[in-house]
Amino acid sequence: MSASPPPSEFSAGARTDYQRKVLAAWEDTGRNNSAAARILGIHRSTLRTIIARIKQRAREAQAKGLEQEAWDDKDKNGGASGTAKAKVGFEQAAGKGDVKFSYDGPLDRPMPIEELLEINGVSLETLQIEKVKVSAWGVTAKIKEYQETTGRDGQPWTVPTKQYLQAAKNYGIQVWLKDRETDPGAAFDAAVDRLVDKIRECPPPPKWNAQVMTGAFIAEAEKRMLEISITDLHVGKLARSNITGLHDWDSKIASSACLQAARYLLEWGAIRGFGQIVLPVGNDFFHTDTVRQNTTDGDHTLHTDVLWQDEFDIGCDVAIDLLDLCRQYAPVYAPWVPGNHDKQRSKAMTRVLHERYRNDDTVEVDNGSDKFKAYRWGTNLLGYCHGKDEPFQKLPLEMSTRWPKDFAECRWKEWHVGHGHRMKNCGLVVDGFEDQSLRVRMLPSLCASDEWHSDNCYHNLRSAEAYVWHQETAYDGHKPFNLDFVQ
Numbered sequence: 288m289s290a291s292p293p294p295s296e297f298s299a300g301a302r303t304d305y306q307r308k309v310l311a312a313w314e315d316t317g318r319n320n321s322a323a324a325r326i327l328g329i330h331r332s333t334l335r336t337i338i339a340r341i342k343q344r345a346r347e348a349q350a351k352g353l354e355q356e357a358w359d360d361k362d363k364n365g366g367a368s369g370t371a372k373a374k375v376g377f378e379q380a381a382g383k384g385d386v387k388f389s390y391d392g393p394l395d396r397p398m399p400i401e402e403l404l405e406i407n408g409v410s411l412e413t414l415q416i417e418k419v420k421v422s423a424w425g426v427t428a429k430i431k432e433y434q435e436t437t438g439r440d441g442q443p444w445t446v447p448t449k450q451y452l453q454a455a456k457n458y459g460i461q462v463w464l465k466d467r468e469t470d471p472g473a474a475f476d477a478a479v480d481r482l483v484d485k486i487r488e489c490p491p492p493p494k495w496n497a498q499v500m501t502g503a504f505i506a507e508a509e510k511r512m513l514e515i516s517i518t519d520l521h522v523g524k525l526a527r528s529n530i531t532g533l534h535d536w537d538s539k540i541a542s543s544a545c546l547q548a549a550r551y552l553l554e555w556g557a558i559r560g561f562g563q564i565v566l567p568v569g570n571d572f573f574h575t576d577t578v579r580q581n582t583t584d585g586d587h588t589l590h591t592d593v594l595w596q597d598e599f600d601i602g603c604d605v606a607i608d609l610l611d612l613c614r615q616y617a618p619v620y621a622p623w624v625p626g627n628h629d630k631q632r633s634k635a636m637t638r639v640l641h642e643r644y645r646n647d648d649t650v651e652v653d654n655g656s657d658k659f660k661a662y663r664w665g666t667n668l669l670g671y672c673h674g675k676d677e678p679f680q681k682l683p684l685e686m687s688t689r690w691p692k693d694f695a696e697c698r699w700k701e702w703h704v705g706h707g708h709r710m711k712n713c714g715l716v717v718d719g720f721e722d723q724s725l726r727v728r729m730l731p732s733l734c735a736s737d738e739w740h741s742d743n744c745y746h747n748l749r750s751a752e753a754y755v756w757h758q759e760t761a762y763d764g765h766k767p768f769n770l771d772f773v774q
């Protein structure tokens with residue numbers, strides 16, 4: 288076992304356990320060399336040698352750090368030398384929170400800032416270093432050496448043997464501190480770290496029965512139908528923002544917006560899953576219907592960006608791309624819904640589409656000449672017409688007249704019309720029972736207002752929409768694609 292350090296003024300000179308043991312015995316015996324030597328079982332001369340060495344080392348340590356007397360060659364600080372103990376100033380500027388922190392004294396090296404702050408109890412958690420100034424100057428130290436001897440009374444006696452001057456260097460350190468600035472980013476990171484620590488301390492959540500949930504989700508997906516409503520696309524229509532003050536529109540923009548909306552809405556529906564797609568085609572898919580670029584029954588020439596032949600070809604290409612895209616997700620039913628702008632042209636297009644997908648089981652193009660179309664999905668009955676000439680008040684009875692069996696069996700019935708270029712829910716009620724009500728929705732359009740519509744203040748929020756229908760629980764929500772908000 289190591290000897291306990293003796294309570295001696297020479298403790299700094301005892302560097303080993305044995306030296307501390309010798310020093311302790313020497314002190315315990317009242318510094319009696321003979322008694323201490325007997326206790327330790329060593330010769331007196333040996334003990335004297337050890338004690339002298341301990342004293343010498345203690346004095347060296349003392350002279351180096353504590354008892355060195357030095358004075359400034361340059362009369363620094365009024366001629367006073369650095370003191371034996373670190374002279375530390377710690378000043379608090381009133382009202383500012385700034386702190387000036389300084390040290391003047393003899394050292395063989397500049398005191399590290401961290402050490403300087405630590406010995407004075409300054410924490411950098413609340414303060415931060417603003418400025419540091421280090422200065423150095425030469426000094427002359429007076430060194431004294433001593434020797435241990437025995438006095439005439441036989442007692443130990445320490446006498447000075449040598450004194451000389453030695454060049455040294457003093458260092459001055461000044462540190463300016465101020466209140467630590469709050470870094471919002473660091474504070475946020477710290478808050479996140481604390482939150483993460485708390486979360487890690489929470490008990491684990493109950494085990495998730497993923498297999499059961501996944502199975503139920505897949506089963507429900509097959510019961511859902513996604514309706515993609517891109518009405519009133521008006522391919523070929525020309526609108527220029529410098530004239531209308533709003534948006535550009537032409538055949539290229541129409542083609543791009545149509546496919547962009549379809550991709551967006553399909554991906555939205557795919558998150559929940561569906562087993563069928565309904566994609567009405569027509570509904571003013573084309574802007575004009577004649578070689579003179581008129582509407583079907585109109586007699587004034589409309590503004591278009593392409594010739595009527597090109598308008599038809601571009602429209603067919605877009606429709607084919609649209610159907611090809613949709614059939615990658617689920618089987619498609621595409622009913623033709625003639626518009627007031629494109630009754631002939633859209634009929635011709637659906638004939639093209641019908642032929643293209645004649646042998647494709649995933650696409651059914653219904654180009655029957657009846658302007659009214661319906662699609663039943665479970666308990667949902669959906670009717671389609673353009674909405675220009677059909678009185679909305681007659682549509683509920685029209686549905687029951689045209690499809691009486693489906694009308695009776697389905698609990699959720701809606702008409703979806705276009706023409707108005709804006710979303711509008713007419714909310715027609717067949718009778719007083721909520722579960723037998725019928726809705727007529729006017730669906731929005733992606734296209735921009737042309738000069739005539741703009742001059743007459745006809746504008747719309749440009750959108751396409753997708754609806755989800757569940758075979759048993761009916762209407763399951765819808766999603767808009769807002770063209771004006773797409774980057």
Ligand SMILES: [Fe+2]
Nearest residue numbers: 519570571706
């Ligand atoms: Fe239209």
